[in-house]
Amino acid sequence: MAKRIMIQGTMSNAGKSLICAGLCRIFHQDGYKAAPFKSQNMALNSFITDDGLEMGRAQVVQAEAAKIRPRVEMNPILLKPTNDTGSQVIVNGKVWQDMSARDYFACKRRLVPQILEAYGKLEKEYDLIVIEGAGSPAEINLKENDIVNMGLAKMLDAPVLLVGDIDRGGVFAQLLGTLMLLEPEEKERVKGLIINKFRGDKTILDPGIQMLEERCQVPVLGVTPYLNVDIEDEDSLTERFRKTGSGGKIDIAVIRTPRISNFTDFLALEHLEEVTLRYVEHPGQLKRPDMILLPGTKNTMGDLKWMRENGLEAAILKEADQGTVIFGICGGYQMLGEELRDPDKVEEGGTMRGMGLLPLETVFTKEKTRTRVSGRFCHVDGALKSLEGKELEGYEIHMGVTRKRDGQEEQAAMSQMKDQVSGRTSMDGYSRGNVYGSYIHGIFDREGVAEEIAESLAKKKGVSLKEIKNKSLKDWKEEQYDLLADALREHLDMKAIYQILEEEE
Structure with missing residues (x-):
């Protein structure tokens, strides 16, 4: 024993x-x-194991x-808050059901x-x-x-x-x-x-x-x-969200939405010596960053509505129009499309206009995608074109399917990947101009990816960086x-x- x-x-x-x-x-x-x-555990930062099961980070x-x-045995129950009074309950790595706090307390x-x-x-x-x-x-x-x-x-x-x-x-x-x-x-x-x-x-x-x-x-x-x-610390109480530092040659702004999840996706960028990575909650904090990151979220429609109401969406669209690099991951990727549809009331229900930066639509489904993937970047457009051919790996956790809109051009998939659980190959993400989106959490973690992004942003800005000699994220940890x-x-x-x-x- x-x-x-x-x-x-x-x-x-x-x-x-x-x-x-x-x-x-x-x-x-x-x-x-x-x-x-x-x-x-109650957290929005989650992880997919080698056998495709979800657990707290x-x-x-x-x-x-x-x-x-x-x-997954290390964390058999994971509660992922969907609003102030309810959570998605995950048992042994799989969705059990959405429950109010009172209902869960009564049956736990x-x-x-x-x-x-x-x-x-x-x-x-x-x-x-x-x-x-x-x-x-x-x-x-x-x-x-x-x-x-x-x-x-x-x-x-x-x-x-x-x-x-x-x-x-x-x-x-x-x-x-x-x-x-x-x-x-x-x-x-x-x-x-x-x-x-x-x-x-x-x-x-x-x-x-x-x-x-x-x-x-x-x-x-x-x-x-x-x-x-x-x-890495617990998501809801992390001190990272209070970082407002400046001074790096490259300035990256992460949109801190109310239901932000898996902000750990950005640690590889945060560790780069000449990069300042900060979290933004309202338009006055955005300023003129070199890249804007839209993170994952447990409520894509609710968080997009929040951005729309507080003016952040308009500010991001203005930056995109001026050529600022925009990169969305998971829920952030879904927001970048033209339409969000939720026929089964997985989130807010109904149909919602997206940000319109990518020619995509997302339909939310009751079945959650959970898998680990590996592959490489392909068909990368704009400022981050130098990522083409670089290897990547990570995991997917999302409710919904994202695809090109009818009548639009063929999807310019940003990565070709292999599902490490099923062995199937598929395409992920979209790249158009300086706007990028992907479902893959951890997409920046593979050695050399974050460094290449920083170099690309520096080239676009017309500045030079010191030779990057960072430890790999794994060695740093x-x-x-x-x-x-x-x-x-x-x-x-x-x-x-x-x-x-x-x-x-």
């Missing part, structure tokens, strides 16, 4: 995901075969840190067998399982039928480390208050506390730590610093996971954590 440890937090964004990723890398470095597990990051392939216990089955498969194959909770275990309105925090810890008989976020203030109240709201048997599961995101002189904190331990009767196993590591592990080793009592693991056998 695999050893197990669970990381819970006093609130969302306390740092659970990052701590889990760091522990996964440490355990791997120490010779253990470790795997992450989160019974239920947080557990993908943790699997990468553990140097293992992501698999039905999913316990799937959770235990997924965990059981991992338990048979790995030495250590690093389990992540969600939100806070002290949300007393949600404790009934809990399947992701203390309820899960009880099901799996897992010891718990509780993480508090000192950067947002009140960390002692967070930790003590959380423990006070737990049932006695739940509190008994908490074997250690972690104070996370600390900046400053720890000696000033020491008296408070002593008083906390006296009141809680639970040891503090570490005070981890605010880490400057560049690792590996370096960041090692830095994270080094920091946690320095600031956590790993000897005590290993002792907790041994005691729970």
Whole structure:
């Protein structure tokens, strides 16, 4: 039976995901075969596994840190919010149904067998399982039928480390208050506390730590610093959206729509030394970028309506008319067409005019496309023509089919690809002038693609870039996971954590 440890937090964004990723890398470095597990995740950043199943990216990051392939058992339930009160519920990598928050809360216990089955498969194959909770275990309105925090810890008989976020203030109240709201048997599961995101002189904190331990009767196993590591974070609370930097020779603006998903598509561009990548929510922020990126979204029609109402669509169309490079991915690609039709009310229902930058129409369907692909760019027009022939790889996750409008020219498909799940070959995307669109998430990740885009934009702008000697995205990630592990080793009592693991056998 695999050893197990669970990381819970006093609130969302306390740092659970990052701590889990760091522990996964440490355990791997120490010779253990470790795997992450989160019974239920709520996120719009998702991933397609090698067998065509959908899971949250947080557990993908943790699997990468553990140097293992992501698999859907690591995240058997994924909730993808479609509006403020409902989500698409994905179970074992496949769409189960769209549900309101109230309806899901009423029936989620039905999913316990799937959770235990997924965990059981991992338990048979790995030495250590690093389990992540969600939100806070002290949300007393949600404790009934809990399947992701203390309820899960009880099901799996897992010891718990509780993480508090000192950067947002009140960390002692967070930790003590959380423990006070737990049932006695739940509190008994908490074997250690972690104070996370600390900046400053720890000696000033020491008296408070002593008083906390006296009141809680639970040891503090570490005070981890605010880490400057560049690792994917949870989508809804990411600090990337607040970036408004400037100074790079190449300026790229990402439209931050209300239901933005898979902004991880742009990390390869963000890492380029002379590129500034920023997120834009209203026309005044757009300015005159060299490229505008329309990201994926869980609600294409709703987010296009939002852009139309706040003036961003008009601003983008003006930029396109002046020759600015526009690139849409997934939902952003769908927006670029002439018409969106939703006969089955998958999203908003009815028919909606698109942005009209590509001669395409999208019809939303109830069946979700989920697959991994590889291939190469072809028929690339305009400023990014130098991408032709370059290899690409990534994955598709979308509801809907996009095709050329009747009477329009033949589709100038931007890439030729092979479905890695079925083996079928097909064409994807569209290129016309300086407007580009594709369904492929991760299309910029293959080594050399982001660099070629930056060089092309620089040539169009009439500026020169330094010779780009960036590490590949994969090598960059590996370096960041090692830095994270080094920091946690320095600031956590790993000897005590290993002792907790041994005691729970």
